[in-house]
Amino acid sequence: MVETMNTAELDAIAQKMVADGKGILAADESTGTIQKRFDAIGVENTEDNRRDYRELMFRTTPAMRDYISGVILFDETIRQKAKDGTPLVQLIEAAGAIPGIKVDAGAKPLPFCPGETITEGLDGLGGRLKDYYKLGARFAKWRAVIDIGAGIPSYTAIRANAHALARYAALCQENQIVPIVEPEVLMDGDHDIARCYDVTEWTLKTVFEELYYQRVRLEGMVLKPNMIVPGKKSASKVAVEEVAEKTVRVLKACVPSAVPGIAFLSGGQSDEEATAHLDAMVKQGGLPWKLTYSYGRALQAAPQKAWSGKAENVGAAQSAFTHRARMNSLAALGQWSAEQERKQAA
Ligand code: 13P
Numbered sequence: 417m418v419e420t421m422n423t424a425e426l427d428a429i430a431q432k433m434v435a436d437g438k439g440i441l442a443a444d445e446s447t448g449t450i451q452k453r454f455d456a457i458g459v460e461n462t463e464d465n466r467r468d469y470r471e472l473m474f475r476t477t478p479a480m481r482d483y484i485s486g487v488i489l490f491d492e493t494i495r496q497k498a499k500d501g502t503p504l505v506q507l508i509e510a511a512g513a514i515p516g517i518k519v520d521a522g523a524k525p526l527p528f529c530p531g532e533t534i535t536e537g538l539d540g541l542g543g544r545l546k547d548y549y550k551l552g553a554r555f556a557k558w559r560a561v562i563d564i565g566a567g568i569p570s571y572t573a574i575r576a577n578a579h580a581l582a583r584y585a586a587l588c589q590e591n592q593i594v595p596i597v598e599p600e601v602l603m604d605g606d607h608d609i610a611r612c613y614d615v616t617e618w619t620l621k622t623v624f625e626e627l628y629y630q631r632v633r634l635e636g637m638v639l640k641p642n643m644i645v646p647g648k649k650s651a652s653k654v655a656v657e658e659v660a661e662k663t664v665r666v667l668k669a670c671v672p673s674a675v676p677g678i679a680f681l682s683g684g685q686s687d688e689e690a691t692a693h694l695d696a697m698v699k700q701g702g703l704p705w706k707l708t709y710s711y712g713r714a715l716q717a718a719p720q721k722a723w724s725g726k727a728e729n730v731g732a733a734q735s736a737f738t739h740r741a742r743m744n745s746l747a748a749l750g751q752w753s754a755e756q757e758r759k760q761a762a
Contacts, residue, residue, distance in 0.1 A: 434677025459725035480511035660696035673704035682714030
């Protein structure tokens with residue numbers, strides 16, 4: 417146990433991040449990733465356009481107030497000001513949500529492991545976390561990427577990524593910041609759901625072992641995993657109930673109940689799939705942790721399309737965001753239904 421750490425405060429932030437009916441907006445796309453999103457809607461990737469887009473999201477009330485517990489930001493965004501000069505961080509705080517920050521430096525090729533990556537960014541991280549705390553961040557995110565393919569993942573990749581995640585998490589907690597621990601097993605391949613289950617189990621077991629060795633306080637963190645789904649290029653179609661059953665099963669086998677909450681990534685699922693899967697898991701009941709969303713694409717695809725870079729579309733984009741956030745909030749409470757989705761959209 418680290419003496420300097422205020423554990424009560426740390427745990428309280430973690431619990432607030434997964435409060436009932438609330439989830440996390442992952443708006444931490446790097447400049448390169450937001451380029452892909454803007455390309456899809458024909459918007460030029462300028463600093464002003466990135467600011468305008470984030471500002472419209474963070475000003476969306478009541479969605480931000482009622483359905484979003486925290487927002488993950490990119491380095492540029494945590495320093496950016498709205499058009500009227502208000503720091504974007506203040507807009508988030510004014511809505512009652514917690515500002516967070518992506519602190520990893522991205523997934524880079526892992527030596528001697530073709531097709532695999534290691535997430536970088538540990539050097540100097542303690543100092544950067546101190547700066548981010550001063551800028552208002554109370555939680556952070558680090559994403560490790562595990563790809564499934566012929567002969568991969570390797571032990572090397574899983575072990576190295578889990579170790580880095582644990583080093584990051586310990587540095588966060590020492591600096592009074594709640595770590596979101598994100599080991600993402602990608603859904604890009606042609607593998608079936610059983611292989612996703614096995615690789616995710618291996619990954620999570622290793623991550624929690626490393627968290628233990630790095631003395632990370634489980635009560636003061638949030639896990640951000642993938643769901644158990646077949647690869648996107650696989651022909652198999654799997655029922656919502658099967659995804660929910662397998663995902664809960666692997667989490668129960670790997671995630672200690674000291675962890676207050678699990679906030680899923682959407683990982684390329686459609687908006688409605690991501691919502692339906694979460695809802696089905698929560699409906700199972702009897703879970704030892706909160707389950708909620710920390711979606712990027714599954715919360716933002718609709719508002720991005722509605723906005724398309726035009727000031728006159730800001731209202732429509734905010735409505736689209738509110739709708740998606742509300743559907744996911746209902747799912748996190750186990751109260752969503754496909755009928756409700758259509759009724760709300762009408
Ligand atoms: P997606 O929900 O689009 O997978 O993004 C979540 C995220 O933060 C990935 O790191």
